[in-house]
Amino acid sequence: MSIAKAISNAMSGLTATARGTETVAANLANVMTPGYARRDLAVTAQLLGGGVRIDGITRIVNASLLSESRLAASAVGDVSVRANFQLRMEKVIGLPGEAGSLSSALTSFQTALSAAATRPDDEIRLAQVASTASALARGLNAASEAVQTARGAAQQGIAADVATLNTSLERVAYLNARIAILDADGKDASPLIDERQQMIDRIARIVPVQEVPRDAGKVALFTAEGAVLLDGSVPAKLGFEGADQVTAGQVVGAPLQLLSLNGQPLEPAQMRLFGGGSLAAQFQIRDQLGPELQAELDDMAFELHQRLADPAIDPSLGAGDPDLFTDRGDPATAATVTGLAGRIAVNAAIDPGQGGALWRLRAGLAAASPEPTGHSAVLTALAEALDRNRPPEAGSSFVGQGSLASRFGTVESRVSTRRVEAQADMAIRTSRQATITSSIMADGVDTDAEMQRLLQYEQSYAANARVLVAVDEMIKQLLRI
Structure with a gap:
């Protein structure tokens, strides 16, 4: 040599x-x-x-592990959004027997009615009836408002996810072009590939994504269900329009909107193309979970109204007169049940602050005179109506005979069960993600x-x-x- x-x-x-x-x-x-x-x-x-x-x-x-990690991230993004919603709803509605729960408010109202029936002449006991009735109505109002607030937050979450998707897809398309140039020049593009992987990981938390290699170091992106996000130099463009505030009764098309893809509105059946991540969970809260809970609250409010609207309870009332609980001053009807939980209120006739009088609880809401002061038939009938087992109202989500307390307990039990199931699902999916992440870390940089x-x-x-x-x-x- x-x-x-x-x-x-x-x-x-x-x-x-x-x-x-x-x-x-x-x-x-x-x-x-x-x-x-x-x-x-x-x-x-x-x-x-x-x-x-x-x-x-x-x-x-490890491409296989990376793909599994992204699918796991999508699953966690989906269930975590739903679990947070169920937890918030449980806190608002409460658990049976828990202070501040709807069932506790109903129990307080029933106790006040029973106490007033034994001493109908006692203004303090009548005031307690009015106070607990108002608290029950406010509890239903607050629960309904919380549901609609959560739906509005989901609407904002959809808009934020769509904006993040569009921004990330544009960045991936740009990085694809830069990586191809460096690849053609024979230069190291690893830092740009790292950045592209971060962008794709961000997309994966919103929608499940599959990465497919293309020539010159480029990649194409598809959702797990087959929608094309990026295959070439121009990424797909997702669109979404909608007001931040959502009210009871609003559904898809009237006026709530779904996604658009490259300017074309998607049909409800096509939304499955973007199912599985946080974006799908936000739509589920807005269009399914929220309306489902609102309907249950409305059923509770309507049954409360209907039980006390029996003409036999208060003979002073005529046809069409509002009873103890009203739909913002008017009688509630089956045609206006949607959103009733957010509108239900105590009749102003028993509220001294609105020109009413407490003695009307004893004598009747439309009675002309407070006499006799020892009359307890109306108060007794009110208490019995709440305790009586009866079939649910037509179209209600309740089944079988039951008292009003059992109806409240049913809804609280449903809410609690949904929360437990969602959190159990989240624990499973989070554990799977952690396992995959550990495998990726073990397959990554080993300092030794x-x-x-x-x-x-x-x-x-x-x-x-x-x-x-x-x-x-x-x-x-x-x-x-």
Whole structure:
């Protein structure tokens, strides 16, 4: 081997060693960086001329694990949104026997009625009846408002998810173009590929996404159900329009809107193309879970109204007169049940603050005189009507005979069950995501292995340096001859 070839071989080894130590340093520095994939230096021995050739930096990624991780992230995004909704609803409606729950408000009202029936002449007891009735109405109002607030928040969440999707898809398309240019120039595009992976991971939390490799380092993106998000240079454009505030009774098309894809509105059946992530969960809260709970609250409010609207309870009332609970001052009807829980209120005839009088609880809402003060028939009838087992109202979600307390307990039990099921589902999906994440981390940067590689590069550096030292000594000897 000639001196020139020895120098060339040693210099190629030193160059490879320098690049190798750079990859080790990058791996160690980014061991906890999201989206970062371990780098490995690819070198081959040069058969002609000797030495080593650097073929590039290899980005080590387990594509199968990465795909599973994204699907798991979508599942967690879906169930976490739904679980948070169910938890908020349980806190508003409460649990049976829990202070502040709807059933506790009903119990307080029933207790006040029973106490007033034993002393109908006691103004303090009559005031307690009016107070607890108002508290019950306010509890129903607050629960209904919470449902519509959650639906409005879901509407805003949809808009935010769509904006994030569009921004991320545009960024992926841009990175695709930049990566293709670097690939054509033979340059390392690993940092851009890392950034692209982060963008795709962000998309995966919103909708389940599948990544398909394309030429020149580009990728195409599809939802798990087959909708094209990006395949080429122009990403798909999602659209969504809707006011922040949602009210009871609003449904899809009247006036709530679904997504549009590239300017074309999607039909309800086509929405499955974007199912499985946080976006689908927001639509589910707005269009299914929220209206379902609102309907149950409305059924409770309507049954409360109907039980006390019996003409036999208060003979002073005529046909069409509002009873103790009203729909904002008017009698509630089957045609106006939707949203009733948000509108139900105590009749102003018993509210001194609105020109009413407490004695009307005893004598009748339309009675002309408070006499006799010992009359308790109306109060007794009111209490009995709430306790009486009776079939549900037509169109109600309740089944079978039951008292009003059992109806309230049924709704609270349903809400609690949904919360438990959602949180159990979240625990399962979160555990699966954590397992996959651990596998990805184990398959990623191993600090012990990186330190071993660093020692190998140190030994390689020392060996090549010794070759140069030996060549230097040889040249000096030749010059001294």
